[in-house]
Amino acid sequence: MKPEQPQDDRLANFIFSLNLSGLTMTKVILWLIAITIVSFSIGFGILALAGGFSPGPNPVATPFNNTAFLSANTTTFPLEGASSASVRIVLGTGDLTVRGGARPDNLMEATVYAATPGMQPEYAVSMNGTEKSVSMTETGHKKKDWVFAHSPDSWDNTWDVLLGEQIPLALTVNTGAGDCDILLGGTNLTTLSVNTGAGDTTIDLAGYHGGQFDAVIHNGVGDLTLRVPRGSNTRVRLHQGVGDIDTTGFEQNDETCCYTSAGFSSALPVNEITITQGVGSIQLEAV
């Protein structure tokens, strides 16, 4: 029978079996450099393939979830029999995403990511007949102190709002400083009013199959991207201060600063969009 080895001998044998004698510091450093380069290449490669660096409406540009280190709080507003609705969102500083995709029995699902857990917006809900109104306002906004009333942490304020896609909706969005992504391809709009201060704004209506709507967009400083479906019979009137205009799938009308989607007919219901831009480029896309 083989005698049991003492514990120390087993460890010594194991280390000996690793044959580390040929492992010099130079080899260790070279291995570490190789592992570092390969790891970063694969890691950022996967991140790029996953869409992290693509110029879409939500570019990540960091390997982390942009809300990963913020506390989240979700508030849900059920439809409660409403056949139409109006939603008003007012955010002073922070990033805002508004999109369709709320559960069928909900009008709105608002998730607020904030560095300070106590920093939550004020909600106001009212019902007028079968029209339901929801207002979501940043607490500091009423005091007109968007910028200076909060600690620098309050800039880490991200709102993610899901809207119901079942009923006609009048949407008003007012933001101060921060990026704003409004992705409403699946919703049914009656009016859309967007008023932004500083920051990039994307309004994506690609795939929109809802009813005719009118939209008024005021963008202060920052780039604006407006995307509508190719056959949506849309007319865009532009009033721009300083910046470039780039259009894809739009035709410039005889009227100055008026663009129409391909196949536009004024005899059909028209989606009228009026854009007033201060400083920044405008990208119009009919996709």
Place this chain on the structure above:
Amino acid sequence: MLQNEQEYIRILKTRLEGTLPKDELDDILSDYTEHFSIGKANGRTDEELWRSLGSPEDIAREIRVMHLVKKAENVRSCRNIFHAVVATLGLGLFNLVFVLAPFILLIMMLLVFFLLGMMVTFFGFAGIVYSLLQLIGVSAFSVWYSPIAGVFISTGMMTTGLLVVIGNYYLARFFYLVCIRYLKWNISVITGTESAP
């Protein structure tokens, strides 16, 4: 105070005992004894020889510094270089500025690099753990946009941290040698034995 050979040798011995090894101390004392003997044979007095050699306290201080610097050069250790730097301060107060201040700055810089490397290594390791937990579906750890990318990026971070720590070791070795050369130059300037470049 009597300025004779015995007193000179006694002061030297008292100041150098405990710093120098016995054989080295005996060599030095015998050199000075011989110096006195030759001088007296040539008709010079103890006082004259004392004045020509210089104060035994200063001589002992210089011998001590040179010995400690040589020791730090031969046996590399934090303790030896620290003793050498402290001993050099005894050669003149201005060395607080010319030796101690750069030495402390150097130590601080190496410490910052070391801590930075350790921190990056730690965060890399934590990133791997978070990625794996996210991969198995623990939502509380969902910090990565893509957990698989997170595993690789964290691994890269961890190895980068280790490289910084290893680089810091080599940097410390390099600065150790620079420090020894600087101390030697400093001593030669103070004792007036600096050779022309």
